[in-house]
Amino acid sequence: MNLGRWWRTIRDIPPRQLAARVQFEIKARSLPHLPLSLRRSLALGNPIPTPPLRQGYLKALEFPKIPQHFAPPEATYTFTFLNQSRQLAFPIPWNSPDYPRLWQFNLHYFDWVREVLTRGYQQGQVDGASLSQLKHFIDNWIAANPLCSFDGWHPYTTSLRIVNWTFATRAIPTLAKPEIITSVWFQVNYLHRHKEYFAGGNHLLENLRGLIIGGLNFDCPKAESIVRLTLDQLAQQLAIQILPDGGHYERSPMYHLIVLNLVAETVACLQNAGWSIPDTINEPLHRMLQFAETIRLSSGLFPLWNDAAYDIANPLDEVVSWVRQLLAQPSTDATDALHERLLQASGTCQAASILTQTSVTTSSLLTDSGYYILRNATGIELTFDCAPPCPSELPPHAHADCLTIDLYCKGQPVIVDTGTSEYSSGTIRSYERSTLAHNTVAIANQNQSEIWGSFRVGRKAQPNNVQSGTFQEWQWVSAAHNGYANPPLKAWHQRWVGLETKAIVILDRLETALATEYTSRLHFAPGLHLIYEPETQVYACELKTTCLYIQCLGLTADDEVKWLDADTSESWYAPEFGRRYPRGYLQIKGSLLPKGKIFCLVLTLDSRPKMTWTWHNQQGKLQFENGEILTWHFQPRNLVVLE
Numbered sequence: 001m002n003l004g005r006w007w008r009t010i011r012d013i014p015p016r017q018l019a020a021r022v023q024f025e026i027k028a029r030s031l032p033h034l035p036l037s038l039r040r041s042l043a044l045g046n047p048i049p050t051p052p053l054r055q056g057y058l059k060a061l062e063f064p065k066i067p068q069h070f071a072p073p074e075a076t077y078t079f080t081f082l083n084q085s086r087q088l089a090f091p092i093p094w095n096s097p098d099y100p101r102l103w104q105f106n107l108h109y110f111d112w113v114r115e116v117l118t119r120g121y122q123q124g125q126v127d128g129a130s131l132s133q134l135k136h137f138i139d140n141w142i143a144a145n146p147l148c149s150f151d152g153w154h155p156y157t158t159s160l161r162i163v164n165w166t167f168a169t170r171a172i173p174t175l176a177k178p179e180i181i182t183s184v185w186f187q188v189n190y191l192h193r194h195k196e197y198f199a200g201g202n203h204l205l206e207n208l209r210g211l212i213i214g215g216l217n218f219d220c221p222k223a224e225s226i227v228r229l230t231l232d233q234l235a236q237q238l239a240i241q242i243l244p245d246g247g248h249y250e251r252s253p254m255y256h257l258i259v260l261n262l263v264a265e266t267v268a269c270l271q272n273a274g275w276s277i278p279d280t281i282n283e284p285l286h287r288m289l290q291f292a293e294t295i296r297l298s299s300g301l302f303p304l305w306n307d308a309a310y311d312i313a314n315p316l317d318e319v320v321s322w323v324r325q326l327l328a329q330p331s332t333d334a335t336d337a338l339h340e341r342l343l344q345a346s347g348t349c350q351a352a353s354i355l356t357q358t359s360v361t362t363s364s365l366l367t368d369s370g371y372y373i374l375r376n377a378t379g380i381e382l383t384f385d386c387a388p389p390c391p392s393e394l395p396p397h398a399h400a401d402c403l404t405i406d407l408y409c410k411g412q413p414v415i416v417d418t419g420t421s422e423y424s425s426g427t428i429r430s431y432e433r434s435t436l437a438h439n440t441v442a443i444a445n446q447n448q449s450e451i452w453g454s455f456r457v458g459r460k461a462q463p464n465n466v467q468s469g470t471f472q473e474w475q476w477v478s479a480a481h482n483g484y485a486n487p488p489l490k491a492w493h494q495r496w497v498g499l500e501t502k503a504i505v506i507l508d509r510l511e512t513a514l515a516t517e518y519t520s521r522l523h524f525a526p527g528l529h530l531i532y533e534p535e536t537q538v539y540a541c542e543l544k545t546t547c548l549y550i551q552c553l554g555l556t557a558d559d560e561v562k563w564l565d566a567d568t569s570e571s572w573y574a575p576e577f578g579r580r581y582p583r584g585y586l587q588i589k590g591s592l593l594p595k596g597k598i599f600c601l602v603l604t605l606d607s608r609p610k611m612t613w614t615w616h617n618q619q620g621k622l623q624f625e626n627g628e629i630l631t632w633h634f635q636p637r638n639l640v641v642l643e
Contacts, residue, residue: 004458005450005452005458006458008450008458008459009395009450009452009456009457009458012392012393012395012460013393014393016197017197017198017200017393018198020197020198021198023198024194024196024198027043027148027194028150031043031148032148032149032150034148036146036147039147039148040147043147043148043190043193043194044147044186044189044190044193045189045193047185047186047189047222048220048222050178050181050182050185050218051185051218051219051220051222051223052218052219052220053176053181053217053218053219054216054217054218054219054273055219057170057216057217057272057273058166058167058170058171058269058272058342058345059170059345060272060341060342060344060345061117061167061170061171061338061341061342061345062170062171062172062173063120063121063125063126063171063172064124064125065124065125066125066126066131066172066173066174067126067127067128067131068174069128070128070131070132070135070136071128071129071132072132073090073132073133073136073140074090074133075089075090076088076089076090077090077092077133079107079112081102081103081106081107082100082102082103082106082311082422082577082578083311083576083577083578083579084100084103084578086099086103090136090140091140091143091144092107092137092140092141092144094107094108094141094144094145094152095145095149095150095151095152100422100424101151101423101424102422102423102424102577104151105151105154105156105157108141108145108151108152108154108157108161109157109160109161109164110137110138110141110160110161110164110165110168111160111164113134113164113165113167113168114164114167114338116130116134116168117167117168117171117337117338117341118336118337118338120171121337121338121340121341122337126171126172131172131174131175134168134172134175135175138165138168138175138180139179139180142179142180142183147186147190148190153190155191155194155195155196155203155207156196156199156203156206156207158187158190158191158194158210159191159206159207159209159210159211160206160210161187162184162187162188162191162210162211162213162214163209163210163213163214163265165180165183165184165187166184166213166214166217167338169181169184170217171341184214184217185218187214188210188211188214188215188217188218188223188226191207191210191211191214192211192226192230195207195208195211195233199394200393200394201241201249201250201255201391201394201396202248202250202255202258202259204237205234205237205241205259205262205263206262208230208233208234208237208266209234209262209263209265209266211226211227211230212227212230212231212234212266212269212270213265213266213269215227215230216269216270216272216273216275227275231270231275231278231281234263234266234281235278235280235281238263238280238281238284239280239284241259242284242287242288243368243369244287244368245287245291245366245367245368245369246284246287246288246289246290246291246292246294247288247291247366247368247369247371248260248288249391249394250306250390250391250394250397251305251306251369251370251371251387251388251389251390251397252305252306252307252308252397253295253302253303253304253305253308254302254307254308254309254310254312254313255307255308255313255397256288256291256292256295257292257302257313257314257316257319258312258313259288260285260288260289260292260319260323261313261314261319261323263281263284263285263288264285264319264322264323264326265342266281267281267282267285267326267346268326268342268343268345268346268348269342269345269346271345271346271347271348272345272346272347285323285327286327289320289323289324289327291366291369292316292319292320292323293320294364294366294373295364295366295371295373296316296317296320297373297381297408297411298379298381298408298410298411299408299411299412299413300315300316300317301316302316303371303373303383303385303406303417304406304416304417304418304419304420304575305371305383305385305387305399305401305417306389306390306397306398306399306401307396307397307398307399307420307423308419308420309419309420309421309574309575309576309577310575310576311575311576311577312577314336318335318336318339321335322335322336322339322340322342322343325343325348326343326346326348328348361375361377362375363375363475365468365477367466367468369387370385370386370387370388370463370466371383371384371385371386371387372384372386372468372477374475374476374477374497374499375499376475376499376500376501377501378501378502378605379409379410379411380407380408380409380499380502380504380605381406381407381408381409382405382406382407382408382497382499382504383405383406383407383408384403384404384405384477384479384495384497385401385402385403385404385405386402386403386463386466386477386479386481387402387463388460388462388463389401389402389449389457389460389461390457390460392460395455395456395457395460396454396455396456397455398433398449398451398457398460399432399433399434399437399438399449399451400433400434400435400438400447400448400449400451400461400483401417401435401437401438401440401448402440402448402449402461402463402479402481402483403440403441403463403479403480403481403493403495404417404438404439404440405439405440405495405497405506406439407504407603409543409544409545409546409548409605410544410545412525412543412544412545413525414524414525414528414541414543414548415439415522415523415524415525416439416523416524416525416573417437417438417439417523418431418432418437418438418523418571418572418573418574419432419573419574419575419576420432420574420577421572421574421576421577421578421579421580422577422578423454423455424454425453425454428580429454430451430452432574433447433451434447434451435447435448436519436521437523437571438521438523439521439522439523440493440495440520440521441493441495441508441510441518441519441520442518442519442520442521443484443489443491443493443510443512443516443517443518443592444484444489444491444516444517444518445517445519446484446489447483448461448481448483448484448493449461449483459483459486461481461482461483462481462482462483463479463480463481464479464480464481464482465478465479465480465494466478466479467479471498473500473501474498474499474500475498475499475500476496476497476498476499477496477497478494478495478496478497479494479495480492480493480494480495481493484512487513488513488514489512489513489514489516490512490513490514491510491511491512491513491514491516491592492510492511492512493508493509493510494508494509495507495508495509496509496632502604502605502606502607503602503603503604503605504602504603504604505600505601505602505603506600506601506602506603507598507599507600507622507632508520508597508598508599508600509596509597509598510592510596510597510598511594511596511597512592512593512594512596513594514594515591515592515593515594516591516592517589517590517591517592518589518590518591518592518597519587519588519589520587520588520589520599521585521586521587521588522585522586522601523571523573523583523584523585524541524583524584524585524586525573525583526566526573526581526582526583527583528541528542528543528583528584529541529542529565529584530550530563530584530586532563536608537551537552538550538551538608539551539563539586543605546605546606547605547606548603548604548605549603549604549605549607549608550586550601550602550603551601551602551604552588552599552600552601553599553600553601553602554597554598554599554600555588555590555599556590558590558591559588559589559590559591559599560587560588560589560590561586561587561588562586562587562589563584563585563586563587564584564585564587565584566582566583566584567582568584569582569583569584569585571583571584571585598622
């Protein structure tokens with residue numbers, strides 16, 4: 001056991017949060033082994049008998065036509081989560097060591113209920129086969145997962161299941177049998193006493209959504225008390241978790257969309273039940289919506305910063321569309337059928353003016369989140385990550401990716417980060433979180449942040465010297481980080497990125513107290529290939545509508561520049577869980593001496609570059625000439641454009 005790494009991992013976690021984690025682990029291991037009566041008393045606090053349902057709650061979800069007969073269960077059913085399919089015999093084996101943990105969590109979520117409801121709304125009625133399947137699965141889950149049996153009763157799976165069962169029983173009243181409603185009531189009471197204070201972040205917000213939407217389902221003082229307390233906690237957490245620029249503080253666009261969606265669903269259900277929405281929830285919701293709109297790329301996707309994939313959250317345009325309508329703002333018509341019903345339930349009319357979705361064409365400077373997207377009129381989008389890896393007390397979704405960049409040309413991904421294909425501990429997870437998996441620089445073959453396990457981070461790289469501005473036709477951002485600042489390396493990395501009409505400059509400045517080596521990588525989208533032209537010392541890459549040329553400047557004979565194609569690079573692109581697509585990368589590798597190093601990548605579109613590179617060491621400045629001159633002036637541990 002590496003005690004130093006453990007210490008660096010837990011030292012940023014508040015004692016109260018650590019105590020909550022210990023308490024949770026003790027309960028998770030002990031409660032399932034107690035007699036059911038004692039288990040119920042300890043886990044539920046002797047709740048009152050199941051109260052009546054709130055009349056008229058989510059009436060807009062109800063199907064006008066519902067089959068009256070249930071078909072017998074089939075021998076086997078196929079479940080597909082995270083792009084992995086498994087055929088399971090009925091009764092369903094809900095918990096198995098053969099399942100990956102996240103796949104098993106998905107089995108307990110019942111998120112596929114939303115697909116059944118959405119398909120039913122599109123067809124005008126829920127089909128008999130789906131209804132029978134849903135009834136059998138819910139009954140079987142109740143029978144096979146007694147109170148406090150994990151993972152079914154993990155607070156996170158419980159939170160999602162409460163919401164999904166509430167929507168299902170309100171949409172299909174024939175499912176609202178006493179045993180099912182009693183189970184929902186027990187789950188609400190259990191979650192009320194087992195919120196994930198030890199985890200915080202999006203997990204705690206999921207708990208709060210489940211308690212509010214599930215609590216509103218019942219008509220009694222106890223349920224109302226739970227909702228009121230939870231509503232206050234939601235406001236408190238949004239004040240903590242939503243940054244001034246609207247981004248979620250875990251700094252993952254995927255989790256930002258999940259959080260935006262769950263807060264909006266909570267608001268819709270509160271409005272349906274006649275509750276007023278406090279400004280402490282309404283105002284952060286507006287900011288979160290604006291952040292989601294701002295990070296939208298012209299392709300309709302978002303950058304894969306930190307843990308992120310495109311198949312977990314609802315598509316960005318769908319989330320933005322229905323939340324805009326919930327907030328009575330003009331929107332697109334890309335709203336899924338279930339959220340259309342929730343809009344009806346909330347009493348919110350769609351705005352009369354329906355807009356066509358357009359891409360953001362101006363640059364996005366999200367300074368609180370630490371994310372920048374430089375855009376120009378030619379369709380180039382250059383993203384720059386100079387964000388902290390995570391909240392200090394919440395490291396699970398952090399990557400060692402500070403100062404990474406992405407490049408998109410007219411919606412086409414050109415240079416992109418790796419993404420996230422799995423959460424299970426192992427080689428794949430470690431690589432996808434590593435510095436070498438991102439488009440930045442690794443020093444001494446180390447990760448900037450001390451990532452380990454599936455979700456742990458010890459020492460965390462922190463950005464500094466963050467600056468941005470414009471100069472002539474250039475937009476630029478510059479930042480450094482302290483990820484290599486500890487002895488014996490005492491190394492430092494600063495990156496300056498600039499975007500002009502058809503040119504991108506990536507300038508790296510490295511310093512170290514100890515002779516070592518560095519590695520810089522640019523990972524290209526699958527299907528792209530670089531061809532080296534020795535006579536011009538330029539790499540060329542054919543894109544859909546243009547050609548990209550790359551020139552490496554400031555290198556010495558000791559530096560090696562190499563293109564590794566998809567067959568030899570061992571790199572991949574993971575835009576979805578469970579899927580990895582081979583791709584190539586351009587690598588610069590060389591020695592790093594205490595005197596430091598400065599090198600530059602110049603990327604131009606359409607025309608071949610003609611550049612000269614001049615370094616004036618005595619004057620502490622560096623000039624790049626391409627028709628006009630850019631001059632960088634160096635200061636101790638800083639780099640600015642002054643002329």
